[in-house]
Amino acid sequence: MNTESQSLGRARLSQCFGWAWGQFGGAAGTVAPCRWRLRFAVLAAMLSAVSLWACSVPVFRYALEKWAPDTYQATVFHRGPLSAAQEALARDLTRAGLAGRLHANISLQTVDLAETTAPALLELWQQSGTQTLPWLVVRYPQASRLAGSIVSGPLTDETLKQVFDSPARKEIARRLGQGDSAVWVLLEFGDRQRNDDTTKLVETRLNYLATVLKLPAIEAQDIAAGLVTVPEGGLKLAFSLLRVSRTDPAEETFVKMLLGSEADLGALREPMLFPVFGRGRALYALAGKGINHETLDEAASFLIGKCSCQVKELNPGVDLLLAADWDRLVNAQSSAGRGLPTRPTLAEAAPEVVTITGTTEPVSPVSNALPATRGQLLLRVGFTLAGLLVVVFWLRKN
Numbered sequence: 001m002n003t004e005s006q007s008l009g010r011a012r013l014s015q016c017f018g019w020a021w022g023q024f025g026g027a028a029g030t031v032a033p034c035r036w037r038l039r040f041a042v043l044a045a046m047l048s049a050v051s052l053w054a055c056s057v058p059v060f061r062y063a064l065e066k067w068a069p070d071t072y073q074a075t076v077f078h079r080g081p082l083s084a085a086q087e088a089l090a091r092d093l094t095r096a097g098l099a100g101r102l103h104a105n106i107s108l109q110t111v112d113l114a115e116t117t118a119p120a121l122l123e124l125w126q127q128s129g130t131q132t133l134p135w136l137v138v139r140y141p142q143a144s145r146l147a148g149s150i151v152s153g154p155l156t157d158e159t160l161k162q163v164f165d166s167p168a169r170k171e172i173a174r175r176l177g178q179g180d181s182a183v184w185v186l187l188e189f190g191d192r193q194r195n196d197d198t199t200k201l202v203e204t205r206l207n208y209l210a211t212v213l214k215l216p217a218i219e220a221q222d223i224a225a226g227l228v229t230v231p232e233g234g235l236k237l238a239f240s241l242l243r244v245s246r247t248d249p250a251e252e253t254f255v256k257m258l259l260g261s262e263a264d265l266g267a268l269r270e271p272m273l274f275p276v277f278g279r280g281r282a283l284y285a286l287a288g289k290g291i292n293h294e295t296l297d298e299a300a301s302f303l304i305g306k307c308s309c310q311v312k313e314l315n316p317g318v319d320l321l322l323a324a325d326w327d328r329l330v331n332a333q334s335s336a337g338r339g340l341p342t343r344p345t346l347a348e349a350a351p352e353v354v355t356i357t358g359t360t361e362p363v364s365p366v367s368n369a370l371p372a373t374r375g376q377l378l379l380r381v382g383f384t385l386a387g388l389l390v391v392v393f394w395l396r397k398n
Helices: 003-012 018-024 033-049 059-066 084-091 098-102 119-127 157-164 167-178 192-212 220-224 249-259 293-304 326-334 374-397
Strands: 072-078 106-112 135-139 149-154 182-187 238-244 272-277 354-357
Touching: 059 272, 059 293, 059 326, 072 119, 098 157, 135 157, 149 157, 149 249, 157 249, 167 182, 167 238, 167 249, 167 272, 167 326, 182 192, 182 249, 192 238, 192 293, 238 249, 272 293
Parallel strands: 072 106, 182 238
Antiparallel strands: 072 135, 135 149, 182 272, 238 354
């Protein structure tokens, strides 16, 4: 299947329960019409069954407020006791060290090869293909179900710098913290003209979308329930583009993180686009000819549309490893009396970055908000259980 078909397929499954798509065979354009109808029927039943978790808050904002980033797994292999300097470096990967001060979503385990007999850990060590100790391996969060690692190197200051941060990741966190709905990361490949043409296409379409897309009106009960904390009228639509060179040494770990976020990306030799939203969650990749008006429209519409499922694991995307105090940034946005700040287009000295701002529909007044009654909640739960039974019956029958 060509790249365009792959990207279209990824865009079309950007809905709640997108993971279920793969359970019924193949990617977009590879199954018979009857299988498509079965697929859509099952997904529709699933969406109906989880209406209890739907809300009117846009996906990008709900993700920023409620979805804590998944934790990356750092493993330090050693043999025998670590020296004091090595212990200090390892401690920086914990909440008690630099990782905690930077609010990086990473945790640490140390493995003494002279004592461990765990097959999984021994296999991970063998995969590193080195005898250098101590050795650091950083893997994707368990929730992502992604194999491979984003870092494999000696436990040194230089390796830790690559783990925690990079200029691009710092810029993404800054923009999302200041109110961008999404940062569209363009991972360059090939000659400059090709990357410039892709940039122009994306900028032009995002500019257009900023004039036609409208944020949903947030329902009063969702405000009363604390699902969104920005003041009335404070929610803004803002997209920006960030170009990252695949050969930039400072972005080596970040590039590897993006390319490993889907199984087939590493083999593609073309520019890629990753919409990043919430607390650093990459939605999915658009690549090559798959970066077009249709896929941009679908991704943008999903991000600014109503959150159809509040459970993060049932939505598409992979959390990135970023250093940011998200709670503080959200509180700063919420306390801004005039809504979220917008960031002007950067000066011509940095032409690779563009910010697009749009308008919003008025937010429903808070004064009329009433919490759901116990009877209403029980009724919702009843419909949810009924919907799940329908799904189970349908699957067994077909």
